[in-house]
């Protein structure tokens with residue numbers, strides 16, 4: 001045990017207590033941020049005349065060496081250190097002697113960990129955003145290729161009106177686009193630097209907090225030192241946003257699982273993204289989609305965990321807050337993995353266009369259009385609704401679709417129908433007529449695709 005705080009104690013910490021309290025096993029993930037933050041702190045201390053230039057040089061060199069050795073795998077995180085902050089400081093002292101002991105001047109682990117976590121999250125937000133952008137690029141590609149791939153659109157999981165694959169995927173494009181904008185918002189709000197807040201009440205040294213904030217890429221220093229060490233709002237926001245990403249992925253996965261089933265056969269997940277059964281040789285399972293759906297629970301769990309941890313802890317720092325890390329790290333890694341795998345799965349997935357179109361036809365998704373046909377010929381909508389209802393009933397009795405009914409059968413139910421009814425209820429017509437912005441018609445879709453393309457080049 002190599003603690004930073006042995007001075008006022010008369011007894012060694014019990015080993016179980018030490019293990020329970022220690023966080024190095026997981027906060028080692030923060031080594032880069034911890035070292036970068038320390039370098040900025042040392043630079044500022046020198047600039048303010050609190051350290052000499054030589055002392056700053058020695059500290060910086062020592063920290064650079066530690067960073068290089070960790071990355072080269074020659075410096076291991078030995079469990080004798082309590083946390084990443086103790087680990088780095090102890091190593092610095094071991095390498096540079098007494099000068100290393102000056103690094104912690106005007107700083108506490110409370111503002112240090114607040115800084116490390118913010119910087120870590122900031123980096124990860126960038127990575128998640130890039131992964132989301134790659135996913136959006138794949139979605140847009142699929143949309144462009146499937147402007148005329150007709151499929152049933154559903155409400156209540158009942159076939160409702162015909163749409164296209166481009167339109168359906170476009171819905172998810174909007175969701176993931178919102179997810180990206182949430183990342184930008186969170187980054188903006190978190191980007192104030194807590195360093196220099198000390199344990200809770202700032203410090204008596206003449207620190208230049210604006211300078212360290214600038215060195216570390218923040219928009220400025222935080223404005224209340226107690227809030228600085230006690231704020232974990234950005235983690236709650238991040239985990240809420242990640243939960244939303246997972247909710248979107250999970251809904252999409254659910255649809256793909258259904259579409260990939262024997263009953264639907266709308267898509268076929270590539271062999272590379274499917275798994276087999278150890279007993280049933282015929283099986284090809286959509287395990288990846290199921291796992292992404294399943295892992296959603298894990299990310300929601302992280303959100304519930306941090307919300308509960310933060311509830312009812314008094315100002316300022318309390319050790320409860322150490323519990324902010326493991327689940328957050330896990331949620332970030334989970335989401336990154338899920339986006340990447342999901343992207344691979346949909347990019348290699350085959351669309352069974354004929355099955356999709358047939359399914360739209362057999363589900364009477366063009367029934368509204370048949371009613372609209374009558375309305376266009378002067379029949380009041382309510383009457384038209386009733387007439388088409390009777391048409392559907394006849395089709396169900398005969399086990400045929402609306403376009404398979406003969407004109408005589410149409411006219412027997414309403415004399416208003418003419419030969420052009422067939423064109424009016426063709427899948428193509430039903431979709432193409434819907435050209436208000438946001439609708440599945442080709443013109444409307446082309447306009448939206450151009451907007452999304454521009455968005456991807458600008459963001």
Ligand code: ARG
Pocket residue numbers: 023027083109110113317319321322323
């Ligand atoms: N490991 C601690 C955490 O993650 C670092 C801060 C410790 N501060 C303290 N006063 N014990 O929150």
